[in-house]
Amino acid sequence: MPALLHKLNNPKKGVSTVMSRHILRISVVLAVLSLSLGGCAKLDSGRPVCASCYPKTIRVACVGDSITYGSGIKFRSRDSYPAQLGRMLGEKWQVRNFGVGGATMLKNGDKPYWNQQAFGDALAYNPHVVVIKLGTNDTKPQNWKFKDEFASDYADMVRRFADLPAEPRIWICNPVPAYPERWGISDARIKDEVIPLVGKVGRKLDVPVVDLYEPLSGKPELFPDQIHPNAEGAYHMAREIYAALTGQQITAEYTEPEPANVLIIGDSISIGYFKPVKEMLAGRAIVEHNAGNAAHTANGLAKLDEWLGDTKWDVIHFNHGLHDLKYIDENGKNTTAEKGKQQIPIDQYEKNLDELVGRLKKTGAKLIFANTTPVPDGTGIRVKGDAKIYNVAAERVMKKHGIPVNDLYSFSIVRLDKIQRPANVHFFPEGSRLLGEQVTKCILKALDDR
Template sequence: MFGNNFKNRITRSVATNAAILALATMAHATNVACVGNSITEGYGIWADKKYPDHLQEMLGNDYTVTNFGVSSMTFAGEKIKGGDNNSSYWKTEKFKAALASSPDIVVIELGTNDSKYFTDKCIWEGAERYNYLYNQCEKSQLYSDYEALIDTFAHLPTSPEIFATLQPYSNNCDWGIMDTAIVSQINPIIKETAVKKGVNIIDLHTLFQTPAWFLADSVHPNASGAQELAKIVNKYITLAKPSIAQNGATLSVQVNGNSYGVRWYKDGKIIEGGADKTSLTVSETGTYSALVKVEEGNDSWLLSEKIEVKDLGSGITGIRPAKKTAQPKLRKLHHKVDVKGRAVDSRPKSR
């Protein structure tokens, strides 16, 4: 017979090992930061699961998904024409928390409220409604602010993979949110900036329009819509990335199925002047990647794996992904971070 002391030691050992295993699983989980406005936060479905909650279930225990959504927020910066922007996501504590979360993946769902800058007035219940944000932000500023938002996350120590979402259908005249402004103004800003910076694009506007998925306000997902939204985001996060093969001085992007558009990048910068085919002839060594439109029916794009071109010989060199520098998995930043993503020295200053 084994004594009680032996049994206690075995029990403690099992519990300790289980705890170590749980911590190890958490330490290696892929952090997903869901950045966004009320669509992400889950406005109107307070007692139900929000889209990041469903995304967590779909991705499983290898991922940790956190909801950093804040209602009414814009991607426009802290200052707009005429003064402070009290609706700026840049000013929120959730933005600072998202930066400090050491994300491996960032999904940026912002822009619906920025459409208000382009809505002057409309007829609501027989009366004209004027939008309080109309014309308070220059379009050029929106381009620069969205680019800065991408850069702020991209320059974190974890070098996260970024998914920019084209904003879903929204139409509520009383709030100054008009789908015409989203289609003609906001989504082109998001797409053009995402293509320039070489980040993934999820076309929520095409993929999330089913009326049964919305609350009565025609802006926010209902409980079932939140799940459908999560399915769309999950699909593109987990979809196989395009890869690149090298044959001498020719690079070819390879995708599962067809590609419906390509943009090429060298050392992280878009190559201008016709670099939009599935193959690219290169004249310089460097690190190359391609952004590929992966489906015909919508405007979603995925960034390929990187390939490091070390020589331009005539032989077939095959697929050679660039070596990715290992980044520490930081659960907490040991320094303060300002809203532009820069490290701030927190040590006391000498007098």
């Protein structure tokens, strides 16, 4: 550039006056463009995200502590603030929760976010948008003795995210209130010390601050344990962050989401875990079981329409197997393997399952197949090992249709002597409860993935 300016100032040395003016104009334009591009992050600070400027999904990382994670919220995968924010933003956005219980911003805190797997995961996610809400746990006495390092540590974290390839937009948040103190967490320190320091970081780095303190002040009823907001409190948090990211306000008050409809189809094993599942999903889903025992696959094909009824099911968790593989005589009565044949031979079992899945897929529900639990020695009408063989056939069908398998066989086999009755396919009440927990986990994942 100095050589070019020398020529421009000395037109007699090979550059005409007219050409000099053109080159000068071009140089000025390039300089302005360079300044504009170099400062675009600052110019965008605080402005809403231009969703249409992203050709693909906008990745949002919610970085924080147990309040971000959703501790204390019964169905946190649905009702934590990141989950509610994701629903508010819509399909164009992908919001992930990187909250860690007890985490501090302070590197010298008792549980630095810097040392948690979630921090590495959030960086690897390479988000387009980062929302940081840390500071609550920093107010504990053992942590706040390092308060002089808080602002510099916060600025370091902002810079770590800012240096990512995606060049993310970053928002930092004032912590929510505490009511007034518990576990060493102090509302006075949050309000009088942490919040001013967050503001200082925002001003220094030209990073916008989302105020989550004032919108939740005077609402102790939203903090059942004095520290963690409930689902409604998380809604208020999500609403404030949504406004910051989009520039749009959500004025609607919080309403409890409508419960999902879940159908469990199965035999007496599922009847055993049905009640625990229904209790564990209370408030999240209305859980029904097919009338009576679903028995074998042929019975399932015959009665499926009756079981489905007119309900719009969100999730259907189903199983057949124990009644297919059991042995019956020529009159259909239970008998031993030596005297009878399997009620539904394995080839027919596989065909029946294939037809059942085809019909179930037409409901539009998320489907989960529960494979058959183990058959022990001594049942008289079933043979040990047959469940595993039938499960292989079932898994072929589920793989063909892309249906996830709830592997209750593997879950049960490692603790069978503690949860299953002797010489019996049925489970003790505690065994049914443990099976119910596994079923609940699978159903919740299906509901979250809808």
